[in-house]
Amino acid sequence: MSVNHLKNIIEIKNVSFSYGEVLVLKDISLSIHQGDYLGIIGPNGSGKSTMLKLMLGLLKPTSGEIKLFGQNIADFRDWNKLGYVPQKAINFDSLFPVTVYEVVEMGRYNKKRIWRGLKKSDHEIIEKSLRQVEMWDLKDRLIGDLSSGQQQRVFIARALSSEPEVIFLDEPTVGVDMKAQENFYALLKKLNQELGLTLILISHDLEVVSNEATEVACVNQNLVYHSDPKDCMKVNYLQQLYGADANFVIHHHQ
Amino acid sequence: MLNIFHYSFIVRGLEAGILIGAIAPMIGIFLVLRRYSLIADTLSHVSLAGVAIGLLLKINPLLTALGASAVSSLAIERLRSSKKIYGETALSIFLSGSLALAIVLIGLAHGFNVDLFSYLFGSIVTVKQADVYLIFGLSILIFILMSVFSKELVYISFDEDAAKVSGIPVALFNNLFILLAAATIALSIPIIGILLVSALLVLPVVAALQLKKSFKLTLLWAEVISLFSIVTGIISSFYLNVASGGMIVLIMLFILGVIFICKREKVYKI
Numbered sequence: 040m041s042v043n044h045l046k047n048i049i050e051i052k053n054v055s056f057s058y059g060e061v062l063v064l065k066d067i068s069l070s071i072h073q074g075d076y077l078g079i080i081g082p083n084g085s086g087k088s089t090m091l092k093l094m095l096g097l098l099k100p101t102s103g104e105i106k107l108f109g110q111n112i113a114d115f116r117d118w119n120k121l122g123y124v125p126q127k128a129i130n131f132d133s134l135f136p137v138t139v140y141e142v143v144e145m146g147r148y149n150k151k152r153i154w155r156g157l158k159k160s161d162h163e164i165i166e167k168s169l170r171q172v173e174m175w176d177l178k179d180r181l182i183g184d185l186s187s188g189q190q191q192r193v194f195i196a197r198a199l200s201s202e203p204e205v206i207f208l209d210e211p212t213v214g215v216d217m218k219a220q221e222n223f224y225a226l227l228k229k230l231n232q233e234l235g236l237t238l239i240l241i242s243h244d245l246e247v248v249s250n251e252a253t254e255v256a257c258v259n260q261n262l263v264y265h266s267d268p269k270d271c272m273k274v275n276y277l278q279q280l281y282g283a284d285a286n287f288v289i290h291h292h293q
Numbered sequence: 294m295l296n297i298f299h300y301s302f303i304v305r306g307l308e309a310g311i312l313i314g315a316i317a318p319m320i321g322i323f324l325v326l327r328r329y330s331l332i333a334d335t336l337s338h339v340s341l342a343g344v345a346i347g348l349l350l351k352i353n354p355l356l357t358a359l360g361a362s363a364v365s366s367l368a369i370e371r372l373r374s375s376k377k378i379y380g381e382t383a384l385s386i387f388l389s390g391s392l393a394l395a396i397v398l399i400g401l402a403h404g405f406n407v408d409l410f411s412y413l414f415g416s417i418v419t420v421k422q423a424d425v426y427l428i429f430g431l432s433i434l435i436f437i438l439m440s441v442f443s444k445e446l447v448y449i450s451f452d453e454d455a456a457k458v459s460g461i462p463v464a465l466f467n468n469l470f471i472l473l474a475a476a477t478i479a480l481s482i483p484i485i486g487i488l489l490v491s492a493l494l495v496l497p498v499v500a501a502l503q504l505k506k507s508f509k510l511t512l513l514w515a516e517v518i519s520l521f522s523i524v525t526g527i528i529s530s531f532y533l534n535v536a537s538g539g540m541i542v543l544i545m546l547f548i549l550g551v552i553f554i555c556k557r558e559k560v561y562k563i
Binding site: 095096097116118119121123125131132134135136137138140141142144145146148149153154156179181197201207 | 326441442444445447448450451452454455456457458459460461502505506507508509511
């Protein structure tokens with residue numbers, strides 16, 4: 040895929056969102072370009088997950104405008120261009136009787152395919168997606184029997200199998216051990232650099248975001264900062280984000 | 294030994310039973326996985342009110358049970374998704390409300406009669422030829438729709454947000470599913486009885502889930518357990534002269550028990 044870094048994939052203009060009386064996001068504007076690897080960070084309750092849900096169309100903004108691939112989100116129909124890797128710990132029943140292969144099959148279901156089953160070409164894409172995340176050998180295992188790191192790879196494969204242009208990841212490595220996390224982020228880097236996929240990663244882990252993402256948005260109700268991740272680590276932004284009393288200790292893992 | 298196939302009510306009962314036995318796990322597997330098992334109990338009690346309306350107005354009670362169950366299922370789903378009250382509260386309101394309605398209607402019809410008793414506990418003697426046609430037509434429809442849409446329903450049950458993101462009309466599917474569940478529950482009543490409907494939907498699925506297989510194989514095993522229990526249950530209930538519903542559920546429980554014991558003794562590798 041040829042990547043045009045000037046092409047806007049997502050445009051958020053003056054978006055605010057409230058749950059009832061509670062204002063969660065205030066006047067956010069942000070553009071995400073093709074090939075970006077954007078990390079969204081912020082403390083708990085800062086509205087970063089809400090921001091993701093707004094971009095995915097799962098929530099409607101109270102005011103403001105969101106465009107996906109140049110189209111207003113209300114008119115947007117090419118949902119297969121978006122891949123979604125949910126926050127694993129919350130959204131997943133480990134006793135659910137599905138194999139790795141059956142999970143990745145889900146990525147091929149969408150509105151256009153409601154009346155028909157999967158074809159040979161669909162199965163080829165499923166195999167390719169599983170091989171990309173190196174999970175093909177475990178395709179017949181039940182998803183609940185895998186380690187957390189392996190499960191997250193399967194969810195990436197499910198997102199890949201819809202042949203998306205952008206993948207959204209909501210705190211994808213919560214509960215995943217350190218070694219598996221490193222492999223997981225190496226995989227994301229490969230998807231971003233080699234396949235030109237746009238990635239939007241939500242994380243509370245400042246270090247991961249500063250090491251991995253090419254751009255960062257710091258959210259705490261307002262958009263505090265949006266640019267190069269290395270600069271975001273400068274303390275004044277973080278104090279704006281987390282409050283003046285917060286101390287930051289940056290760990291560097293070997 | 295009596296040749297049971299000489300009795301037309303047994304043949305009708307088996308025909309209806311096999312049709313119900315085939316669709317029940319297709320619905321039941323999603324009820325179990327979505328933690329909706331209790332909705333089967335609620336809708337079967339709503340069906341009792343439907344049956345009472347039918348008996349009172351001298352309309353085929355299966356038709357009125359279907360209507361009551363379908364309307365209530367959509368109302369329950371709406372209440373649940375509006376999040377104005379808790380999901381299980383909605384179920385308990387409908388369960389007790391419809392039971393109250395049924396009791397009042399039965400009183401108006403001057404008390405219990407034999408018909409109503411067989412609706413409570415299931416008796417294939419009550420299955421009329423018209424019922425078999427109705428069960429046949431609707432079962433085929435439910436079977437086709439569930440076969441076509443089970444892939445979307447798996448996705449929605451496993452990960453509702455991701456299903457929404459991929460553009461699947463989740464609310465539409467939730468309503469369609471609950472409507473098909475309501476129809477299956479109402480259609481099962483002549484065979485299994487109002488009080489045992491949820492067992493018919495849930496037990497074969499719970500037994501199959503213990504085998505730890507893929508979704509497709511879990512469903513297949515649930516079908517095998519369901520059909521086996523229904524056929525042997527109906528035939529044994531004839532010889533023992535007891536209600537078919539009770540026998541079917543006891544056989545299902547026996548199979549579940551055997552699977553649990555085999556698992557504990559590691560006869561069956563999981």
